[in-house]
Amino acid sequence: MTAVSTPxxxxxxxxxxxxxxxxxxxxxxxxxxxxxxxxxxxxxLFVTAFWSTDVFxxxxxTDWSLDNFVTLFSDSVYHTITLRTxxxxxxxxxxxxxxxxxxxxxxxxxASPRAQRxxxxxxxxxxxxxYLVKAYAWRTLLSGNGVLNWLLSPFGGTGPGYGITATVITxxxxxxxxxxxxxxxxxxxxxxxxxxxxxxxxxxxxRTFRSVILPLAFPAIVAGSIFTFSLSLGDYIAVKIxxxxxxxxxxxxxxxxxxxxxxxxxxxxxxxxVVIMLVYLAAVRRTGALNNL
Amino acid sequence: MKxxxxxxxxxxxxxxxxAACGTSGSDSAGSAPGAQGFTPPKxxxxxxxxxxxxxxxxxxxxxxxxxxxxxxKVNWVTPFEQQTGCKVNVKPFGTSDEAxxxxxxxxxxxxxxxxxASLRLVASGDVEPVNTALVPNYNDVYPFLKNKSxxxxxxxxxxxxxxxxxxxxxxxxxxxxxxxxxxxxxxxxTSPFKGKIIAYDSxxxxxxxxxxxxxxxxxxxxxNPYALDDKQFAAAVDLLKxxxxxxxxxxxxxxxxxxxxxxxxxxxxxxxxxxxNLAKSQGVPxxxxxxxxxxxGWSDTxxxxxxxxxxTCAYKWMDYVVSPKVNAQVAEYFGEAPANSKACAExxxxxLCGTYHANDAAYAAKIQYWTTPIPQCLDGRxxxxxxxxxxxxxxxxxxxx
Numbered sequence: 232m233t234a235v236s237t238p239x240x241x242x243x244x245x246x247x248x249x250x251x252x253x254x255x256x257x258x259x260x261x262x263x264x265x266x267x268x269x270x271x272x273x274x275x276l277f278v279t280a281f282w283s284t285d286v287f288x289x290x291x292x293t294d295w296s297l298d299n300f301v302t303l304f305s306d307s308v309y310h311t312i313t314l315r316t317x318x319x320x321x322x323x324x325x326x327x328x329x330x331x332x333x334x335x336x337x338x339x340x341x342a343s344p345r346a347q348r349x350x351x352x353x354x355x356x357x358x359x360x361x362y363l364v365k366a367y368a369w370r371t372l373l374s375g376n377g378v379l380n381w382l383l384s385p386f387g388g389t390g391p392g393y394g395i396t397a398t399v400i401t402x403x404x405x406x407x408x409x410x411x412x413x414x415x416x417x418x419x420x421x422x423x424x425x426x427x428x429x430x431x432x433x434x435x436x437x438r439t440f441r442s443v444i445l446p447l448a449f450p451a452i453v454a455g456s457i458f459t460f461s462l463s464l465g466d467y468i469a470v471k472i473x474x475x476x477x478x479x480x481x482x483x484x485x486x487x488x489x490x491x492x493x494x495x496x497x498x499x500x501x502x503x504x505v506v507i508m509l510v511y512l513a514a515v516r517r518t519g520a521l522n523n524l
Numbered sequence: 525m526k527x528x529x530x531x532x533x534x535x536x537x538x539x540x541x542x543a544a545c546g547t548s549g550s551d552s553a554g555s556a557p558g559a560q561g562f563t564p565p566k567x568x569x570x571x572x573x574x575x576x577x578x579x580x581x582x583x584x585x586x587x588x589x590x591x592x593x594x595x596x597k598v599n600w601v602t603p604f605e606q607q608t609g610c611k612v613n614v615k616p617f618g619t620s621d622e623a624x625x626x627x628x629x630x631x632x633x634x635x636x637x638x639x640x641a642s643l644r645l646v647a648s649g650d651v652e653p654v655n656t657a658l659v660p661n662y663n664d665v666y667p668f669l670k671n672k673s674x675x676x677x678x679x680x681x682x683x684x685x686x687x688x689x690x691x692x693x694x695x696x697x698x699x700x701x702x703x704x705x706x707x708x709x710x711x712x713x714t715s716p717f718k719g720k721i722i723a724y725d726s727x728x729x730x731x732x733x734x735x736x737x738x739x740x741x742x743x744x745x746x747x748n749p750y751a752l753d754d755k756q757f758a759a760a761v762d763l764l765k766x767x768x769x770x771x772x773x774x775x776x777x778x779x780x781x782x783x784x785x786x787x788x789x790x791x792x793x794x795x796x797x798x799x800x801n802l803a804k805s806q807g808v809p810x811x812x813x814x815x816x817x818x819x820x821g822w823s824d825t826x827x828x829x830x831x832x833x834x835x836t837c838a839y840k841w842m843d844y845v846v847s848p849k850v851n852a853q854v855a856e857y858f859g860e861a862p863a864n865s866k867a868c869a870e871x872x873x874x875x876l877c878g879t880y881h882a883n884d885a886a887y888a889a890k891i892q893y894w895t896t897p898i899p900q901c902l903d904g905r906x907x908x909x910x911x912x913x914x915x916x917x918x919x920x921x922x923x924x925x
Contacts, residue, residue, distance in 0.1 A: 289624055289648060472780075474773075476768055
């Protein structure tokens with residue numbers, strides 16, 4: 232260190248000698264942000280769930296009680312809504328996986344590099360449009376005098392109308408790109424040589440698919456399912472637009488905040504998807520899907 | 525105004541009872557109740573207007589603060605901005621509960637509150653008393669709208685009456701015949717409109733079922749649809765649970781409802797006059813009526829937020845919006861009776877004031893105005909506790925299933 236070094240030189244020299252401090256400061260800011268924005272928010276949610284509201288003024292009363300949890304567990308309507316929501320989320324995930332896999336496979340293995348790029352852009356295009364526009368487009372399509380009924384009427388059929396089926400269709404449409412892209416990414420990493428080796432060893436295509444491609448692509452499918460499952464689990468807008476009279480967990484949360492002003496109970500209900508997702512993530516952790524995200 | 529008298533008598537009874545046995549009642553605020561069963565926080569009204577602050581955040585029912593964005597022909601916000609220099613930001617809300625929740629954020633200066641929201645806002649200290657002397661147009665407001673149980677506490681005004689009307693029964697004239705005269709097509713299990721019914725998405729809709737039961741099951745003894753004891757409440761909830769399979773969808777967004785009626789996904793339902801007017805203007809064959817059983821309705825009040833930073837603009841807005849001309853514009857657009865007695869002369873369609881019974885105090889008394897259900901029975905019964913709004917809210921989730 233010479234006497235002519237500027238203050239900034241000295242600062243950088245100091246950090247050069249203390250790599251741990253340097254790392255700590257660099258990581259500190261984003262960690263602090265994550266901690267505040269994510270963990271503290273979750274913690275606040277958890278704490279709020281034990282409070283209650285004054286039914287008349289709607290103000291939160293900070294008295295500790297388990298009443299909200301008792302209501303949640305004892306009232307059969309919340310069991311029904313939870314089961315319905317999980318059912319819808321699972322159905323959406325399965326349907327999206329079934330639709331997405333062949334598309335992703337064609338994109339990753341059959342298309343030329345140029346076509347691949349175009350297909351990736353095509354898959355992402357719906358993500359550029361607003362969620363609401365897409366949901367309302369489905370509302371129009373599914374309506375009594377909508378396109379779907381018009382198409383089906385020559386065959387004597389009618390569309391599903393508004394309800395759970397309509398919700399599943401809409402959510403499948405909305406989340407499909409989130410399933411295709413991880414599977415595509417997973418399949419693209421799968422070396423062609425493995426497929427060739429399987430063929431050289433005498434396996435026919437179905438066997439190669441079953442024994443080589445599917446096991447290797449499975450973590451990618453699970454990675455996609457985390458998106459579709461969690462997004463469906465928390466959704467309340469699609470079901471509000473095309474769901475008719477049905478409601479999902481998100482609607483109960485929304486109604487308790489937006490309508491009843493009962494933030495504590497909304498927080499209690501809001502913990503349900505959190506718990507379901509924690510269980511789900513714990514279950515899929517072993518598949519290596521989390522490395523695929 | 526018989527209702528009001530019985531209500532007042534009943535509440536006095538409750539107050540006496542509570543005074544006699546201390547505060548052992550279910551008084552949620554933990555203090556001696558006033559005329560409406562609670563004592564509002566001590567807040568002072570504005571004593572004089574200052575300089576306009578240049579900003580005003582308005583929380584309004586759709587159609588109450590139009591700035592031309594929904595319909596370029598309808599705009600009374602811009603003239604206000606030009607006159608006062610108060611730049612107006614409008615946030616529309618779909619249900620009273622939403623308004624109450626939004627007011628808690630403290631981001632809004634004025635709100636157009638219906639009776640089921642106003643007392644909650646007063647009780648929680650979110651709105652403050654209004655100095656009516658600073659609102660010159662208040663003098664022209666119909667006397668039968670002033671100092672009501674939903675816009676005043678102990679004779680202190682908490683807002684400026686704006687307009688009132690009924691929640692009407694509406695139907696597609698090409699799909700529904702004969703013309704319905706009763707709410708029965710909405711509630712009968714054998715309704716021919718199964719799967720085509722649209723109902724309002726708010727706990728307060730339970731009162732609509734109670735109004736129906738008042739006429740069809742008199743043995744339940746419902747006198748006020750907002751004062752339901754266990755048995756009456758169970759009957760109303762049960763009626764709505766039976767209605768649910770027949771419902772096509774619940775609406776809280778009037779534009780979505782208008783679209784439903786337009787595409788004929790819903791052919792009969794409960795609506796506001798503004799929805800009917802909107803659908804009509806889009807060429808939908810539609811009609812509306814107040815059926816024989818009567819109807820729930822609203823009587824709205826503009827209120828000032830206690831935490832408002834723009835109180836001068838807020839007072840200027842309240843005065844402006846109940847001025848004869850603007851009050852007429854809003855009432856005509858929304859489809860309701862105006863509060864200002866001089867507004868009728870300003871209507872472009874003079875027959876509408878008759879349609880909405882604008883200066884008909886007797887008709888106004890017949891509507892069951894939205895009000896917040898509280899444990900003290902609003903119909904005057906003191907021997908029994910009524911279901912409070914929390915119970916209504918939980919029941920509403922249960923009804924929707």
